[in-house]
Amino acid sequence: MKTKKILPWIIPIVLLITWQVSSSIGILSNRVLPNPVDIFTAAVDLLKSGQLVSDVWTSTKRAFVGFLIGGGIGFALGLVNGISKISESLLDSSIQMIRNIPHLALLPIVILWFGIGEEAKLFLVALGTFFPIYLNTYHGIRSVDPSLIEMAYVYELKGFSLFWHVIFPAALPSILVGVRFALGITWVTLIVAETIAADSGIGYLAMNAREFMQLDVVILSILLYALLGKLSDVMAKLAEKQFLKWHPSHQM
């Protein structure tokens, strides 16, 4: 029981120790890879100066707002197109067409349009999150079991209550898959956008440190992105657990 819990940690810990030791005895140059203690000290310094908190906060805010805008529009359009045939034939093929353009390829033109302001990052994140949420919402609603809709018709559900009691919960598993997917895209987009065009945020922190050869801060930034990405994934998983309690795959 106990060994099972320890087992997965052995390799990371051994690696960490090897890393620290080889750096201390000089096998691993600090110019290639600073050691864990250095990185930790850098983190503490940045935390004290307030820089770390402010940059993490800036990036998180961008991720959140961009996600909300893109996801919100994607959700709304997925909903409308899933429910209304007219809207679907009007919009869906155009949306599918735009989807073929990788959103990160737009970076140069986005910089031309917005410079390195907030809008550039928000635009890209919103664009990146729009598609997975749109597609999964649309698909989720389209694949609601028609026999359940018929059952609801017998019980005289219509309009909003039909949506709320039947269509939305049926589409929710698919929508949440879209959310998790979109969260991943959010962070990738931010990493690229902040590294190339920003004057604040984690990516800026990294690029700035690169100029001054502060390798420990660069590594720290990478770790921060990893941590934030993981954090949003955990949150999405918790949401799934909460909202899909009824789903056999979430019952133990």
Next chain:
Amino acid sequence: MATKQPILELSTIRKEFDGNEVLKSIDLQVNRGEFIAVVGKSGCGKSTLLRIMAGLEAPNSGTLVVNGKELKGRNDLAKIMFQDGRLLPWKKVYDNVALGLKKEAQKEQIDKVLTQVGLADRASSWPSELSGGQKQRVALARALIHEPELLLLDEPLGALDALTRLEMHELIEELWSEKQLTAILVTHDVEEAVALANRVILIEEGKIVLEVPVRLPYPRHRDHPLFTKLVSQILNKIMGHKRRGISTEVASASLPAMES
């Protein structure tokens, strides 16, 4: 008197799906308070007939009159219990039963109907945690709580074992006599039909080929001679030993009759 009026009148109902004529010409009068069982081979159109009665499917021709008025769209007198239950998996048992009720105030009613179907202690279970028979009982409770004048049951016991079936028979019979509703039960089990209904209808090739009134007191004993006689009469007809038998008497000596 309105009560004398038949609750359902089907005349020359025809239904086809893409050229496949499932129901050719169905004439049937359902009187208030009757319990009718519809039997027939798989694919003969039993579910289709029931769906037409519920207003979920429009016949290609013929008329369906409900309470003296021709039906257009959904039949609001009826609640249908589907062959596949159709519970909402994201709602607990209680909320499944509450579906479509006007207000939350019906807690007592819901508790009562759940007690009737023997599931009072499962009110807060998810459907996925229930057995097949329990799911069927939830679906039955959901239909019953609306106190429909007409209860349409589409092989509600199809998936159940013999013992649970007998229990459900008792339950359905009890509820039917207590609530004085009109019930139409689709089943492929002839014994079940004879045990519950006061009229059994056999559908073959899109038509009603046999109509047998069952005049036996409830609860019915399966070893009663008339019971076994009726069952074998219907079975014989299904199996192709064609007999003209539109009454309770088994016309065992009659000649094979032509169908047309």
